[in-house]
Amino acid sequence: xxxxxxxSPSGELALTMTFNAVFDESGKQNDSDVVVFAGFxxxxxxxxxxxxxxxxxxxxxxxTYFRMVDAVQLNGSFSKFRNKRPALTSLVxxxxxxxxxxxxxxTINRISTAEFKALKETVRLRYKNPFYYAFEGGIEALANSxxxxxxxxxxxxxxxxxxxxxxxxxxxxxxxxxxPEVSKRFGTIxxxxxxxxxxxxxxxxxxxxxxxxSIGDQDGISAEVMSRFLTVFSDYSxxxxxxxx
Numbered sequence: 001x002x003x004x005x006x007x008s009p010s011g012e013l014a015l016t017m018t019f020n021a022v023f024d025e026s027g028k029q030n031d032s033d034v035v036v037f038a039g040f041x042x043x044x045x046x047x048x049x050x051x052x053x054x055x056x057x058x059x060x061x062x063x064t065y066f067r068m069v070d071a072v073q074l075n076g077s078f079s080k081f082r083n084k085r086p087a088l089t090s091l092v093x094x095x096x097x098x099x100x101x102x103x104x105x106x107t108i109n110r111i112s113t114a115e116f117k118a119l120k121e122t123v124r125l126r127y128k129n130p131f132y133y134a135f136e137g138g139i140e141a142l143a144n145s146x147x148x149x150x151x152x153x154x155x156x157x158x159x160x161x162x163x164x165x166x167x168x169x170x171x172x173x174x175x176x177x178x179x180p181e182v183s184k185r186f187g188t189i190x191x192x193x194x195x196x197x198x199x200x201x202x203x204x205x206x207x208x209x210x211x212x213x214s215i216g217d218q219d220g221i222s223a224e225v226m227s228r229f230l231t232v233f234s235d236y237s238x239x240x241x242x243x244x245x
Contacts, residue, residue: 016151018187019104020044021142024159024194024203025131026211036110036211037134039203040103041142041154050102051198054095061091065194066201068208072219089221092205096225099202100232105147108210109137132171139175143185153187159200160191 023039042050058066063077070078071092081088116130127133142154158168169189176183194200205225212222 016153017043017149018153018155019148020047020157020199021154022047022157022192022197022199022203023107023138024200024207025134025161026204026207027131034110034112034211034214035116035130035134036108036207036214037131037138038106038108038110038207038210039138040099040106040199040206042102042104044155046102046104047199050098050202053098054198054201057091057094057098065196065198066095066205067194068205068222068225072208072212072221089224092221093224093228095202096205096228099205100228103202103233105145106206106229106233107138107141107145108206109134109141110210110214111137127171129167132167135168135171136175139172139186140179140182143182152185154185156186156189157192157197157200158189159194159204165191 019041020043021039021041023037025035025037027033027035054066058064062080070076071081071088074082074088078088111130111134113130116124116127116133119133123133127136139156142156156172158165168191172183172186172189192200194204206229209222209225209229212219213226
């Protein structure tokens with residue numbers, strides 16, 4: 001989607017691309033865990049194309065939506081793969097390849113609860129929860145992406161989690177006051193149902209795989225997913241596309 005938004009000081013019209021950035025979280029608060037906020041962005045049109053291919057792949061396997069923890073733990077509709085692990089690995093790999101095909105860039109932000117406790121007290125009081133530290137880091141990473149033009153903007157779409165959505169909105173508004181130069185890159189923030197909006201399922205795949213690999217609990221599937229992501233999102237002018245804060 002191309003928008004003509006403003007004229008530059010030189011009088012030239014500046015073309016603005018609007019991207020949809022989808023993010024999800026993984027990890028809860030406990031001393032041995034890692035909290036992750038991660039996702040991808042591309043244009044709305046490309047996410048639509050992605051969704052058609054993603055959902056077609058799921059329907060071929062008689063699945064209605066994808067959730068990484070269920071795939072890894074063989075829960076719910078994924079229980080059918082208990083004696084078909086190679087088929088499951090193949091499916092997850094194909095889904096990861098679709099993300100690599102359509103997403104422009106990925107961003108990872110992670111922090112352990114131990115690292116959060118080691119921060120200055122003033123910082124801990126500001127964020128209260130390591131998740132919101134990672135959340136704000138994700139927004140800043142998007143705003144500073146090297147793949148974007150200064151005029152480009154984002155629509156930020158997060159998973160509609162009862163535990164986090166209201167606090168994410170507060171964190172987003174707080175960041176807007178503290179760093180307006182960052183928040184001006186975002187046209188809107190909204191919260192979607194991952195069961196009906198497939199790009200959020202892609203974000204879930206990344207966030208879960210990052211956390212599992214980060215804590216050394218490599219289940220095979222997560223390691224394969226990260227291998228594919230890091231192979232594709234690996235270099236842009238010698239800077240990592242899959243940036244880590």
